Amino acid sequence: MSDNVKEVSDADFxxxxxxxxxxLVDFWAPWCGPCKAIGPVVDALAxxxxxxxTIVKMNVDDNPATPGKFGIRAIPTLILFKSGEKVDQVxxxxxxxxxxxxxxxxx
Amino acid sequence: xxxxxxxxxxxxxxxAGLTAGLYAARARMDHLLIEKGAEGGQILLTDWIDxxxxxxxxxxxxxxxxxxSAQAKRFELNSIFANVLSMELKNKPxxxxxxxxxxxxxxxxxxxxxxxxxxxxxxxxxxxxxxxVSYCATCDAPFYRNMHVAVVGGGNTxxxxxxxxxxxxxxVTVIHRxxxxxxxxxxxxxxxxxxxxxxxxxxxxxAVNGTDGVEGLELLNKNGDTSTLAVDGVFVLVGVLPNNEMxxxxxxxxxxxxxxPTDQETRTVIPGVMAxxxxxxxEVRQVxxxxxxxxxxxxxxxxYLTNLS
Numbered sequence: 001m002s003d004n005v006k007e008v009s010d011a012d013f014x015x016x017x018x019x020x021x022x023x024l025v026d027f028w029a030p031w032c033g034p035c036k037a038i039g040p041v042v043d044a045l046a047x048x049x050x051x052x053x054t055i056v057k058m059n060v061d062d063n064p065a066t067p068g069k070f071g072i073r074a075i076p077t078l079i080l081f082k083s084g085e086k087v088d089q090v091x092x093x094x095x096x097x098x099x100x101x102x103x104x105x106x107x
Numbered sequence: 108x109x110x111x112x113x114x115x116x117x118x119x120x121x122x123a124g125l126t127a128g129l130y131a132a133r134a135r136m137d138h139l140l141i142e143k144g145a146e147g148g149q150i151l152l153t154d155w156i157d158x159x160x161x162x163x164x165x166x167x168x169x170x171x172x173x174x175x176s177a178q179a180k181r182f183e184l185n186s187i188f189a190n191v192l193s194m195e196l197k198n199k200p201x202x203x204x205x206x207x208x209x210x211x212x213x214x215x216x217x218x219x220x221x222x223x224x225x226x227x228x229x230x231x232x233x234x235x236x237x238x239x240v241s242y243c244a245t246c247d248a249p250f251y252r253n254m255h256v257a258v259v260g261g262g263n264t265x266x267x268x269x270x271x272x273x274x275x276x277x278x279v280t281v282i283h284r285x286x287x288x289x290x291x292x293x294x295x296x297x298x299x300x301x302x303x304x305x306x307x308x309x310x311x312x313x314a315v316n317g318t319d320g321v322e323g324l325e326l327l328n329k330n331g332d333t334s335t336l337a338v339d340g341v342f343v344l345v346g347v348l349p350n351n352e353m354x355x356x357x358x359x360x361x362x363x364x365x366x367x368p369t370d371q372e373t374r375t376v377i378p379g380v381m382a383x384x385x386x387x388x389x390e391v392r393q394v395x396x397x398x399x400x401x402x403x404x405x406x407x408x409x410x411y412l413t414n415l416s
Contacts, residue, residue: 032246033151033169037144040188061249071320073340074237074247091237093144095190096206 004043008056010065016056017081022106026057027067027077034093035076041096042078045103053103082106108208112200113139115408116213118191119350121148122394123384124219125175126401132182134409139211140179140186141203147172148221149347149385150394153264154245154271158291159394168245171394191353196377214415215379215408218354218367219401222347222385222392227259231315232343239321239340244268247340251276254339257324258282259312265344266290266298272342273303280305280336282312282326307336315341349386362388373404379411 005026008016017023026042028035046055060067060075070079070086079089080102087105090098117127120142131138145151153168162171176184190206200212224242226232232240241247244258248271256276258269261283267290272279281298286308288295298304307326314325316335323337349365359367360376366388373381383400385392 029249031169031249033145033147033172034243034246036169037147037151039145041144071238073239073250073320074241074243076246077237089237092242095143 005046006056008058010063013058013063013066014084016054018084019054020083021052021054022080022082022087022103023054023056024103025079025081026055027060027072027075027079028057029059029061029075032075037093038076038078041099045096045099049103052107078102080106108210110210110212111139112212113137113185114213114412115139115215115217115405116141116201116203116211117217117219118203119148119219119221119384119386120146120176120186121219121221121384121397122150122171122175123221123397123401123404124148124217125172125179126398127217127219127383127405128184128186128401129175129179129182130402130405131408132179132184134405136405136409136412138185139213140184141189141191141205141211142186143188143190145172146176146186149223152224152243152245154248154268156394175398193353194355196355196358196380199379201379215411216381217373217401217404217408218375218380218382218386219384219397219404220350220354220386222349224343225346225348227312227343227345229312229314231317232341235315235317235321235341238319239317240315241340241342242344244271244342244344247342248272248275251340253277255280255337256340256342257312257336257338258342258344260344260346261285261288261290262344262346263290263294265342266294268342268344269304270294270297270301273301276303276340278303278305280307280338282307282310282324282336284311285309312341347385347392351386364388372407373400374407374411379408379415381407 080087114137117140150168157165194203255278309329316323367382368388381404383404384397
């Protein structure tokens with residue numbers, strides 16, 4: 001899991017993805033090793049894209065509604081949103097280039 | 108862009124790399140360990156490890172990774188997170204090109220890049236990754252509460268994770284291409300005794316069905332009969348492929364599978380370059396021998412560096 005990005009919940013999810021700034025959500029859980037693996041990369045991207053893309057994370061154990069709504073069956077899954085709509089997603093501990101490719105789809 | 112030099116570089120922080128790091132740090136060698144993702148490697152994908160001595164009740168893969176890392180750091184392990192794109196090993200000093208544009212040079216190198224799960228390469232598999240197709244039971248099992256999932260494979264990982272999946276799924280069907288398992292006996296006994304685990308023998312999966320999520324598997328048995336198995340998820344646990352894309356495979360005389368051959372002391376064909384853990388060309392891929400090879404590799408590196416000076 002990424003340490004330096006904001007944690008969001010089912011309650012504030014809609015308002016965050018509906019913002020004018022595109023949003024990348026990192027779905028994770030504390031028992032997931034690969035979620036930990038991807039953390040440093042997500043943190044680095046949050047810094048690099050600050051002001052252009054909002055990067056947040058959601059704990060799927062504490063927030064069952066949102067992962068259910070998007071059919072998430074594996075973590076880490078990162079979903080990119082623009083104006084409240086899902087643009088694309090990646091699953092697994094992918095590398096930085098794949099995440100940049102994902103993020104650029106909203107810019 | 109910066110260049111830094113170390114007498115020894117260790118590439119990868121799985122059990123082999125973390126053990127090499129522990130030995131190098133305790134020997135006060137000038138060393139650098141480079142990891143691209145998270146310390147622990149493939150043990151992060153394992154829910155429980157019962158065959159690493161010293162933990163009489165077993166230990167989770169995640170906890171073992173943290174303990175190995177903490178132990179190396181107690182002796183001032185020097186490590187960075189970086190992605191190595193390519194390397195030149197025949198010129199001395201050897202050099203590694205990093206994704207951030209920096210260069211690391213070294214007199215000796217221990218390659219511990221490990222391996223990753225092998226896909227089946229069947230229709231529907233790639234499209235449904237994260238939507239029911241998984242290579243990591245410990246990551247994804249909790250999403251299959253009260254569902255029916257398939258496990259493809261018959262080795263230790265497949266059978267261990269089939270049992271783990273029954274903590275969540277109602278039913279786990281193991282699909283294996285042979286009529287007996289390769290997994291170690293105690294794992295087999297546990298799986299055979301579990302009423303939630305069923306077996307389909309002499310059968311391969313030929314396609315994954317579903318559009319927004321996995322709906323089923325197309326099966327082919329050795330008599331040529333085809334069938335469809337309705338499942339909510341598929342866990343593909345059929346061995347590993349080497350993490351070798353950054354390695355000069357020709358110079359290292361990689362085997363047909365892309366793994367790196369070494370002698371008993373983990374020395375590759377290039378002087379000063381060792382390989383340890385799952386990236387080595389070998390029969391047995393266990394945490395315990397990865398750790399052992401990491402230690403052997405540091406001693407080989409020390410010998411090489413002593414003779415060099």
